[in-house]
Amino acid sequence: MLDIASGHPTIDLYLARSYERVRGMSSRFAAAICGHLIRRQSELGVGGELVEIGTFEGRFFIAMALGLAPGETALGIDRFDWPDAGIEGRFLSNCAAHGIARERFLSWKVDSREITSTKLGEKLHERPIRFVHIDSHHSRECLANDLELVTPVLHRDGIICLDDMLHPGYPLVISAVFEYFERRPEMRLLCVVDREDIVAAPKFLICRGDALALYEHDLLSAFSRFHFSLNADMETYMALVLTPRPRLAEVG
Numbered sequence: 395m396l397d398i399a400s401g402h403p404t405i406d407l408y409l410a411r412s413y414e415r416v417r418g419m420s421s422r423f424a425a426a427i428c429g430h431l432i433r434r435q436s437e438l439g440v441g442g443e444l445v446e447i448g449t450f451e452g453r454f455f456i457a458m459a460l461g462l463a464p465g466e467t468a469l470g471i472d473r474f475d476w477p478d479a480g481i482e483g484r485f486l487s488n489c490a491a492h493g494i495a496r497e498r499f500l501s502w503k504v505d506s507r508e509i510t511s512t513k514l515g516e517k518l519h520e521r522p523i524r525f526v527h528i529d530s531h532h533s534r535e536c537l538a539n540d541l542e543l544v545t546p547v548l549h550r551d552g553i554i555c556l557d558d559m560l561h562p563g564y565p566l567v568i569s570a571v572f573e574y575f576e577r578r579p580e581m582r583l584l585c586v587v588d589r590e591d592i593v594a595a596p597k598f599l600i601c602r603g604d605a606l607a608l609y610e611h612d613l614l615s616a617f618s619r620f621h622f623s624l625n626a627d628m629e630t631y632m633a634l635v636l637t638p639r640p641r642l643a644e645v646g
């Protein structure tokens with residue numbers, strides 16, 4: 395098992411003992427890095443709500459929600475219709491089994507394409523989102539929708555985490571991200587979190603350019619042994635790359 399931790403004791407206990415027993419698709423490597431960022435935000439006083447679009451049975455949602463600061467809540471959005479009608483029940487019982495008190499989170503059974511940012515803001519009692527994981531339908535249309543859905547309600551120092559970027563099974567989806575960067579030049583790719591496996595694929599971490607300083611150096615120093623030293627070439631800037639087993643091609 396890869397030796398990686400978020401530095402948040404409750405999240406780390408869950409990651410070590412239970413994460414892979416909750417059915418789901420996100421890697422423990424990515425969950426530890428995201429848990430670290432959620433902890434970092436709490437330390438910096440970046441307060442707000444934690445949101446996941448596409449909770450499935452709660453594997454990643456639980457890791458996020460264990461990082462809630464006092465007074466915050468988590469919101470899990472899913473159609474809850476796949477692979478069967480029992481999915482929301484399994485999500486709720488997994489949350490209960492892993493210590494997420496019922497009053498600390500909301501479960502919203504809805505298709506993300508049928509809600510607006512205004513409705514989302516109301517659901518969050520007009521509190522900003524400080525961390526959101528987008529992991530719903532892997533199509534350009536749904537990802538573009540979800541990015542535009544969350545951006546107006548994002549905390550100015552908030553982080554958007556995108557699942558299954560550069561996944562061999564969804565080669566076109568990445569174009570929705572680059573179109574988003576063109577529409578929203580204030581947003582930057584903070585970090586590429588590389589895959590553990592084809593079923594635990596890479597994630598992108600995105601934030602406003604002027605929030606980069608809060609996270610970039612901290613991520614690098616916390617996870618230096620996972621740093622791919624060539625980083626990611628975004629043409630006008632370089633973004634951090636963290637990978638479970640960093641190495642370079644041997645050419646000499």
Ligand SMILES: C[S@@+](CC[C@H](N)C(=O)[O-])C[C@H]1O[C@@H](n2cnc3c(N)ncnc32)[C@H](O)[C@@H]1O
Pocket residue numbers: 417418419420447448449450451452453454455471472473474475476504505506507529530531536
């Ligand atoms: C890949 S699974 C999520 C895995 C989970 N985040 C994890 O890390 O274990 C995708 C989920 O997104 C949900 N979903 C797909 N399209 C959706 C949409 N437009 N709105 C809400 N949920 C959606 C599906 O029902 C499914 O539960």
